[in-house]
Amino acid sequence: MNIVVCVKYVPDTGSQPRFTAEHRVDRAGGRLSELDEYAVEQALRVVDTVPGTRVTHLTVGPPAAAEALRRALAMGGDAAVHVSDDAIAGSDAPATALILAAALRRLSPDLVLCAMASTDGGTSLVPAMLAEHLEMPQLTFASEMSLDEGGTVRIRREAASEVRHLAAGLPAVVSVTDRIGDPRYPSFKGIMAAKKKPLETWSLADLGVPAGRVGAAAATVVDQITARPPRAAGTIVPDEGEGGRRLAGFLSEQKFI
Amino acid sequence: MSDVLVLVGHIAGQVGKPGLELLTLARRLGDPVVVCAGEADEAAVETLGRYGAERVHVIESDEPQEYPVAWVRALAALTADVRPVAVLTESTPDGREIAARLSVRLDGGVLTDAVDVQAGPDGPVVTQWAFAAGYTVTSRVVRGVPVIAVKPNAVVPSEAPVTPSVTRGALVLEEADRRTRVVSRTARESTGRPQLTEADIVVSGGRGLGGAEQFALLERLADALGGAVGASRAAVDSGWYPHTHQVGQTGVTVSPQLYLAVGISGAIQHRAGMQTSKTIVAVNKDAEAPIFELADYGVVGDLFEVVPQLLDEVARRRA
Structure with a gap:
């Protein structure tokens, strides 16, 4: 079984994001997207159950994005591929998916694993776009995943109004939620081993993706980014026996009652 | 004027509120052409017309279990036919995936999680909230x-x-x-309350509730106000309330007229899912809880005193 996990290098969710003059996210000082760890974990669980499984982590991003791959390799897996090229900066979801799809064609996985979303853009677009590019079935937002010996992957998807059980033959694209099982922490041994695992860097030319299709040639343009003004300070009252009634008074003034 | 494709989806009986919202926005861009499936009977067509649908295209399928990606084929064909100025879908997990695949097929751009759409000289101008709703982006x-x-x-x-x-x-x-085969679809039992993402009022509970049974108190409050019930990740992870009700980064994002946070401290992951609510009210015994930084009105106190008193007062005022 050949599994590729698509991961992303994102700004730390605990810090304020910064933007460049071109309205791009400043990617300095980032990390492996926390939600990606759930996808890495699922790949590693397959390794434990299906002998001969090989796991490759794949990312598209600036040179520093290699850190996200090293972190994923520290959790486990065999190798990593970093698609990096100056022309990629500023790519939107369609451009990123185009590049990932080209890299995936070369890696020819049986299973492509992604997170439900990135923690920065958070669009959830890329897994479906990969499935469309690669003409693979998609099984997205999995809260449970299993593989059977016949080469069928099955998932449980919790939609708002229903629970769906979906299945597809391999190769397939699967995205997983944070309900699917806690990711392991990299061990010290894992961190040391990750430094020796092969990490290849591919350029757009290596993949035959024209530079004019990505980066500044994105299909969308951001005109403006403004920080949300802080909410005006509200009225905070201690409950001195009348808290519920006073709250009802506020809700009534605001026409909610 | 040009056409705008509006994917209303499957109509079972009434046309849902999100579909009417899409129509309202579509009219700013051109003449709405609705694409739908299901029981698009006379009443449904009348409703769509009342909100400005110039045309209603009903997709008939005897495959009731069709996976959402099947919509993409129909939409791509219609787009080639109608040449719309834009295609609008709901930004739900299914809707975003349809948008994703359609945009690849059309080799064009896609924007998700729009909170506003306006006509502009160079095409639709879309407003989104980014980074835990801390930023407003126009694209x-x-x-x-x-x-x-x-x-x-x-x-x-x-x-x-x-x-x-x-x-x-x-x-x-x-x-x-x-x-992608649909092995089974099991509808959730209806609570009789509005959908969390669509509700005008959301009452959410967190760690302060202390247990699953105590959510009954919040359900009573939600019912008294005509709202939906939400929960923080802490409450969901504790098994007190179903994950489908989780408000926050990895749950649903809500933007109701009124968000009432009960026993919720207001961690960044939770704030990401609710801080764009018009009015925010918090009840928490910890005066230092970050949720009070967002609150228009807050009560520092024991929720088991404050909420029952609020319920009594709502009943008294309505009597």
Whole structure:
């Protein structure tokens, strides 16, 4: 079984994001997207159950994005591929998916694993776009995943109004939620081993993706980014026996009652 | 004027509020052409017309379990036919995936989680909230037909009555569309409350509730106010309330008129899911809880005193 996990290098969710003059996210000082760890974990669980499984982590991003791959390799897996090229900066979801799809064609996985979303853009677009590019079935937002010996992957998807059980033959694209099982922490041994695992860097030319299709040639343009003004300070009252009634008074003034 | 494709989805009985919101926004861009499936009967068509649908195209399919990606084939064909100025879908997990695949097929741009859509000289201008809703971003699609996924509650639906023409077409699926098999679909039991993402009022509970049984108190409050019930990740992880009700980064994002946070401290992951609510009210015994930084009105106190008193007062005022 050949599994590729698509991961992303994102700004730390605990810090304020910064933007460049071109309205791009400043990617300095980032990390492996926390939600990606759930996808890495699922790949590693397959390794434990299906002998001969090989796991490759794949990312598209600036040179520093290699850190996200090293972190994923520290959790486990065999190798990593970093698609990096100056022309990629500023790519939107369609451009990123185009590049990932080209890299995936070369890696020819049986299973492509992604997170439900990135923690920065958070669009959830890329897994479906990969499935469309690669003409693979998609099984997205999995809260449970299993593989059977016949080469069928099955998932449980919790939609708002229903629970769906979906299945597809391999190769397939699967995205997983944070309900699917806690990711392991990299061990010290894992961190040391990750430094020796092969990490290849591919350029757009290596993949035959024209530079004019990505980066500044994105299909969308951001005109403006403004920080949300802080909410005006509200009225905070201690409950001195009348808290519920006073709250009802506020809700009534605001026409909610 | 040009056409705007509006994917209303499957109509079972009534047309849902998100569909009417999409129509209201679509009218700013051109003449709405609705694409739907299901029981698009006379009443449904009349409703769509009341909100400005110039045309209603009903996709007929005897494959009730069709996976959402099957929609993409129909939409791509219609887009080629109608040449719309934009395609609007709901920014739900299904809606975003339809948008994703359609944009690849059309080789164009896509914008998700739109909270506003306006006509501009260079095509639709889309407003989104980014980075835990800490930033407001305006963007445009500059290649291909703009595909825009719009969040529920982005606009208050308004009427603009017309009499729509109705066309019907069969959904012809190809083998590739069936590669994802739907093994089973189990509908959740209806709570009788509004959908969390669509509700005007959301009452959410967190760690302070202390247990699953105590959520009954919040359900009573939600019912008294006509709202939906939400929960923080802490409450969901503790098994007190179903995950489908989780408000926050990895749950649903809500933007109701009123968000009432009860026993919720307000961690960044939770704030990401609710801080764009119009009015925020918090009840928490910890005066230092970060949720109070967002609150328009807050009560520092024991929720088991404050909420029952609020319920009594609501009942008294209504009596």
